[in-house]
Amino acid sequence: MSKKKFSVNGNFKDSINTVKLLTERKKFIGSAPAVLPTRTDDFGVNKVAKSLHPKEQKLVISRIEEHADIAKSYYFKSESAPLAYFKAGQYLTFRLEIGNSVVTRSYSIASSPASALNGEYQITVKRISDGFVSDYILDNWNVGDSVTAYAPEGNMTYNPLRDAGTIVAIAGGSGITPFLSLARAIDQGDEACSLTLLYGCRNSDEILFKSELDSLAEKNGKINVVYVLSHSDEEGYEKGFVGADVIRKYAPEGKYSIFVCGPGGLYKFLETELPKLGLEKKYIRFEVFSSGKKAEDPKKFSIKVINRGEETEIKANSNETVLCAFERAGIEVPARCHTGECGFCRSKLVSGKVYIPEGEDKRRIADMQFNFIHPCCCFPESDLVVRIN
Ligand code: FES
Numbered sequence: 001m002s003k004k005k006f007s008v009n010g011n012f013k014d015s016i017n018t019v020k021l022l023t024e025r026k027k028f029i030g031s032a033p034a035v036l037p038t039r040t041d042d043f044g045v046n047k048v049a050k051s052l053h054p055k056e057q058k059l060v061i062s063r064i065e066e067h068a069d070i071a072k073s074y075y076f077k078s079e080s081a082p083l084a085y086f087k088a089g090q091y092l093t094f095r096l097e098i099g100n101s102v103v104t105r106s107y108s109i110a111s112s113p114a115s116a117l118n119g120e121y122q123i124t125v126k127r128i129s130d131g132f133v134s135d136y137i138l139d140n141w142n143v144g145d146s147v148t149a150y151a152p153e154g155n156m157t158y159n160p161l162r163d164a165g166t167i168v169a170i171a172g173g174s175g176i177t178p179f180l181s182l183a184r185a186i187d188q189g190d191e192a193c194s195l196t197l198l199y200g201c202r203n204s205d206e207i208l209f210k211s212e213l214d215s216l217a218e219k220n221g222k223i224n225v226v227y228v229l230s231h232s233d234e235e236g237y238e239k240g241f242v243g244a245d246v247i248r249k250y251a252p253e254g255k256y257s258i259f260v261c262g263p264g265g266l267y268k269f270l271e272t273e274l275p276k277l278g279l280e281k282k283y284i285r286f287e288v289f290s291s292g293k294k295a296e297d298p299k300k301f302s303i304k305v306i307n308r309g310e311e312t313e314i315k316a317n318s319n320e321t322v323l324c325a326f327e328r329a330g331i332e333v334p335a336r337c338h339t340g341e342c343g344f345c346r347s348k349l350v351s352g353k354v355y356i357p358e359g360e361d362k363r364r365i366a367d368m369q370f371n372f373i374h375p376c377c378c379f380p381e382s383d384l385v386v387r388i389n
Contacts, residue, residue, distance in 0.1 A: 051081065051082060051084065052084055052085060052151075053084065053151045054081065054084055054151050055150070055151070056095070056148055056149065056150050056151075057078060057081070057083065057084060057148070057149050057150070057151065058078070058079040058080065058146060058147075058148060059076035059077065059078060059079065059083075059121070059146070059147050059148070059149055060076065060077050060078075060079055060144065060145070060146055060147075061074055061075070061076060061141055061142065061143050061144065061145045061147065062075045062076060062077045062120070062143065063075045063143060064141070064142070064143055067124070067208055067209075068205065069127075070126060070127060070205075070206060070208075071124050071125060071126040071127065071174060071208060072124070072125055072138055073110065073122055073123070073124045074122070074123055074124075074125065074137075074141060075111075075120055075121070075122050076120065076121045076122075076123075076147070076149075077119055077120060078119060079146060082117075082119065083116045083117075083119060083120070083121060084116070084151045084152055085113060085116050085117065085152075086109055086113055086116055086152030087113060087152075087157035087158075088109075088112065088113055088157060088158070088178065088181040088182040088184070088185040088190075088191060089108070089154060089156040089157040089158070089178040089179075089181065089182055089259070089287075090108070090109060090152040090153055090154035090156075090157060090178075091106040091107060091108045091109060091152065091153060091154045091178070091287075091337070092106065092107055092109055092121060092123060092149045092150070092152055093105065093106045093149060093150045093153070093335070093336045093337075094106075094107070094147055094148065094149050095148045095149070095150070096133065096136065096137075096147070098132070098133070098136050100330040101327045101328055101329075101330050102327065102330060102331075102332040103132075103133055103327040104150075104334075104335045104336065104338075105133045105134075105137075105338065106154075106336060106337055106338055106339075107123040107124070107125060107177070108123070108154075108175075108177040108178040108181070108261065108287070109121055109122065109123060109152060109177070109178070109181055110122045110123060110124050110177040110178075110180050110181055110209075111181060111184070112181055112184035112185045112188055112190065113181075113185055113190055114184075114185070114188050114190060115184075116152075121149075123177065124174055124176075124177050124208065125137050125138055125174070126173060126174035126208075132324075150336060153336055153337070153342060154178075154287065154337065155285070155341070156178060156259055156261065156285050156286075156287045158182065158191050158192075158193045160192060160193070162282060163193065163257040163283070164254075164255040164256045164257045164283060165192075165193055165194060165255070165256075166193060166194040166195070166196060166251075166252045166255075166256040166257070167182065167193050167194070167195050167196070167256070167257050167258075167259055168196045168198065168247060168250070168251050168256050168257070168258050168259075169182065169195060169196070169197045169198065169258075169259045169260075169261070170198050170200070170242050170247075170258065170259070170260045170261075170262070170266070170270070171197065171198070171199045171200065171260075171261055171262055172200050172201075172242075172261070172262025172263055172265075172266040173200075173201065173206070173262055173263060174208065175260075175261035175262035175263070175266070175287070176199055176208050176209060176261075177261075178259075178261050178287065179195065179197050179199075179259070179261065180209050180212070180213070182195055183195055183197065183213065183216045183220075183223050183225075184216070186220065186222050186223060187216050187219070187220045187223065193222075194222040194223070194224075194252075195222065195223050195224070196224045196226070196250050196251060196252070196256070197213070197223070197224065197225045197226065198226050198228060198242045198246060198247065198250060199213075199225065199226070199227050199228065200228045200229075200230060200241060200242045200262070200266070201227065201228075201229060201230070202229065202230050202231040202232070203229055203231050203232040203234070204227070204229060204232065204234055204237060207227055210227075213225045224250065226238060226246070226250050228240060228241065228242050228246055241269060242266075242270075243269065243270075243273040244273045244274070244276040244277055247273075247277060248277070255283070256279075256283070257283045257284070257285070258274065258277075258279065258283060258284045258285070259285050259286075259287075260284075260285070260286045260287065261286075261287040264357070267286060267359060271358075271359065286359075287339065298317045298318045298319035299317065299318045300315065300316070300317050300318075301315075301316045301317065301318065301380045301381075301382060301383050301384065302314065302315060302316065302383050302384075303315075303316050303322065303325055303326075303352075303380065303383070303384045303385070303386055304383075304384070304385045304386070305326065305329075305331055305386055305387075305388060306350070306385065306386070306387040306388070307331065307387075307388050307389065308389060312329070312331065314326070314328075314329035314331065315329070316380045316384070317380070318355075318379055318380055318381065319379070320379070321375060321376055321377060321378060321379060322347075322354065322373070322375035322376075322378045322379070322380060322384070322386065323335060323338070323345055323375040323376040323378075325380070326375065326388070331388070333345050333347070333375065333388050335375075335376055337376070338376045338377075339360070339362075339376070339377065340356075340360045340361065340362040340363075340374045340376060340377035341362050343363075343374065345374055345375050345376045346363075346367065346372055346373070346374060347372065347373055347374075347375055347386050347387060347388045347389075348370075348371060348372055348373075348386065348387040349371045349372070349373045349378075349384065349385075349386055350371075350384075350385035350386065350387055351384065351385045352380070352381075352382045352383055352384030352385060352386075353380075353381040353382045353384075354373060354378035354379060354380055354381060354384065355378070355379045355380075355381050356373075356377060356378055356379075357377065357379075360377040361377070362374070373386075375388075
């Protein structure tokens with residue numbers, strides 16, 4: 001009698017495997033304790049979520065590096081728990097008490113994501129004129145000091161589903177830090193994109209991290225760095241501003257995404273330059289420090305702040321944001337990005353008029369209709385009444 005050949009097709013194998021899996025799963029569930037943990041903190045998934053998105057992190061300054069007289073890099077270790085992970089391009093928001101004021105400020109993380117896994121963050125703070133918080137940090141933070149930061153946040157990160165394979169990064173001044181992080185991440189194999197960095201400064205003395213950027217570009221073919229000087233004509237540097245012509249000269253053929261980080265003046269300049277490139281909107285992203293409103297003759301106003309039913313009258317002027325007026329008066333408002341994006345500072349404008357610089361109004365349409373504002377990028381134009389929660 002001839003033997004019949006019996007073959008098992010893929011679907012049948014899948015069914016056998018599924019039965020095996022179900023049996024194992026039943027056994028696993030059966031061996032679990034009969035009583036569920038009562039504290040939600042005890043669930044594994046909650047532990048992971050908490051370590052990735054802690055409400056706040058207690059950090060210690062482990063070292064400080066000076067960059068001539070213009071900036072300092074601060075390195076942090078965690079006081080207890082592991083540092084929250086981040087994507088290159090995100091920022092850390094610090095909470096500081098300065099005199100009677102409680103303020104928050106965000107600084108892009110300069111270190112690579114891998115460094116967070118090794119227990120270190122780096123930020124770089126540049127001295128700016130009238131920099132209420134940056135001056136305080138530069139003059140008061142020392143090695144060994146404890147500081148409070150929230151979890152890393154921010155959307156200027158590379159996403160292969162949304163962005164082109166090459167990022168053309170336009171940095172102005174200390175806006176270099178998120179792109180230093182990205183260059184480091186690319187070099188460490190943690191980001192798959194290429195980077196063309198166009199770094200604008202007034203003169204070559206103001207370039208931060210030049211030797212590291214040069215060596216990353218030299219050893220890694222996916223990184224290209226171009227320095228553009230606006231106030232001096234030096235050999236080996238582009239002269240002028242990072243506008244459409246410079247971008248066309250160095251951007252790759254085909255598709256690329258543009259990321260911008262720098263002061264408000266850079267944004268204003270690019271507002272007329274970027275449309276010349278004809279890129280789709282989704283390929284352009286900004287992380288812009290508030291442009292501020294430098295009125296020739298700042299006017300003084302008052303703001304009635306309603307906070308959980310209590311009313312406080314504070315002073316404000318047309319030159320500083322409503323959030324800044326709150327901070328100076330010691331009124332704490334949740335805030336993270338300070339660029340109008342995150343919505344943490346969202347408050348109700350009960351009455352009065354505010355000015356929002358062009359390009360900084362990132363409110364939802366419903367919020368605009370119902371008079372909610374982001375005080376971090378609003379400037380008073382009259383006396384105001386604002387409810388902050
Ligand atoms: S702090 Fe993010 S919107 Fe105001």
